[in-house]
Amino acid sequence: MSNIISLRLLNYFQLHSRTKIKQQYLGNRRHSDRYNQQNDGFTLIELSVVLLLVGILAAIAAPGWLAFLNRQQLNKANDAVIAALQDAQRQAREKKLSYSVSFQKNSTTQNVEVAIYRTDIGISTWKPLGTDVGANSDKLLLGANLSSENTANSTVNSPVSFSLSTPTKITFDYMGTLPNANFGTFTTPLTEAPGLKIAVAIPTATNSTSASNIKRCVIVKTLLGSMVTARDSQCN
Template sequence: MQNIPSLKLFDYFQLHSKKTKQKQQYLVNRHYSYNRHDAGFSLIELTVVLLLVAILAAIAAPGWVAFVNRQQLNKANDAVLAALQDAQREAKKQKLNYSISFRKNSTTKNVEVAIYRTDTGISTWKPLGTDVGISSDKFILGANLSGENTVNSTDSTVQYPPSSTPTKITFDYMGALPTSYFGTGTEPPGLKIVVAIPTATNSTSASSVKRCVIVKTLLGSMMTAKDSQCN
């Protein structure tokens, strides 16, 4: 310990304690002042942050919209497949010919479907996929049919809207399609029902984003496909 001749030991400790408290209070005040000075953001900082958020949102928005549309399109195609399977199942269950038809409603713009006994005709249309929350008015309907169970004989390409109005596929009492024409070639294209996202410039023209159900054989076997496979 230092030799402090002018102060008693008790006075020295009192002085040292006072100086320590003063130093601590100074540090507290300085920290508080620092926090007050730097709390929040300046107007320039806030503007820069908002600008960056806007730029990122503008970049991400188109990709997000495209993702949502593809998800909706997948659901719509699942609804097409389920409707075709329902018609086939009903034909086998009732031992009668059952038909399924698709159309694009010119008023509501919804893609609609009807399942019915072939000999009685269509009684009710319903929007495609309403039970799974699909807005089918955002899609366009296509098919490669020129008539009932018949692929168009020119080039088998899908047309928007389909040339057969409404598009119709019929299953017999065994769930088969015995009088069908599936097209020509090593692997015939099959009967295609297509839902597609329209182009940005033309609401009746299909973009490259498509989904479809293809009826491939006389036994009524079905498969799903997408994009170029649905042309």
Template sequence: MPNILSLKLLDSFQLHSRKTKLKQQYLANRPSTNGYNQQDAGFSLIELIVVLLLVGILAAIAAPGWAAFVNRQRINKVNDAVFAALQEAQREAKTKKLNYSVSFQRNSTTQNIEVAIYRADAAIGTWTWKPLAADVGANSDKFLLGGNLSGENIANTTINSPVSYPLSTSAKITFDYMGVLTLPNNFGTVPAGTEPPGLKIVVAVPSSANFTLPSSVKRCVIVKTLLGSMLAAKDDKCS
């Protein structure tokens, strides 16, 4: 016969089993305390639609600001390339003790903005044109090339020498063997008592209304003095 201890253990095990089964049944059938059962967990179609609408609205708000930021970064890099080209021409002139010129143009076939650095006495057909800031796509769809030059080292003679687009391919800047601007030169006409505008090479983001006209976003390099000193400027300083 089973002893008393064995019977007690058996009764205890059976009681525990019944309690466990009742508890499982209660948990499975009890009302949800947070508004839905485990089987209903997830997002409803309406919730997903609302989230997608909110994402779309936020993207529409952020997109113009992001596009403006990208344009500013690109145009800064193009202007850096203009500055570097002018400095290279000046450096070549001083290093080789020869007159060196730099010219900019928009290629009518590829639409790329290009630069050429060459000996001032080189024939036009021997110039080597290279894309300017090719890594950011410096072409007429993204940037306009302008300037206030009417000839070699000559700013146009209108008051304050306004910038025109596109830049004339006959306009170039030439440095002599000391890195000084060659003669004749003209830094522009201004009313008495004000500073001449200098020789300007300008890149601008096209206007959204008319791609042949510049927007207010501009960058430029200005050759300010006979000694060939340069500075970078932006926006209204480039007009």
């Protein structure tokens, strides 16, 4: 009889212990669920910190990205300059006629503009430089070292001016050459004439009419009409 009582007491204590453990587990689980619900998502402070970090990174990256875009526009505009000169030279050879290329900075639209035309007929229309290659030339400056048609200015080393008051002009004869061109004078360390330069430049940050050191140019170098592209200090 005592054995039966002992066995029943043992079963009672085991059942009581299991019930108590289960109650403790459920209580801890409800507490954990409440904790997880309270910590779901982001707090206002966390969002503010993230936004602050994003703003700092954007402020650091923005100037470099803007400079990259400006250089891309400059390269496209310079490609359009040499394409216009080569097109006029090609048409002169093919049609056995004199062809000219003129460049100007439009004072109203601020676009750098180009015109390719038969010399004897003259300019019929101007078009913004580089529109066919996606260049925004209204943000660029136009420069040249020409004092007149096919003539570099008489100053030693023929510096480029970015304050042009009249269109600048280069003309190819019926063979695509420049037989009477004056490519300027030079002093050491230069070893050859400066050539006829058409340049585009990014304005300085403080003055929209002053050229920065970031420049691109096309140089017509010989009487045969050979051309090269140059950049920065070579376009001064």
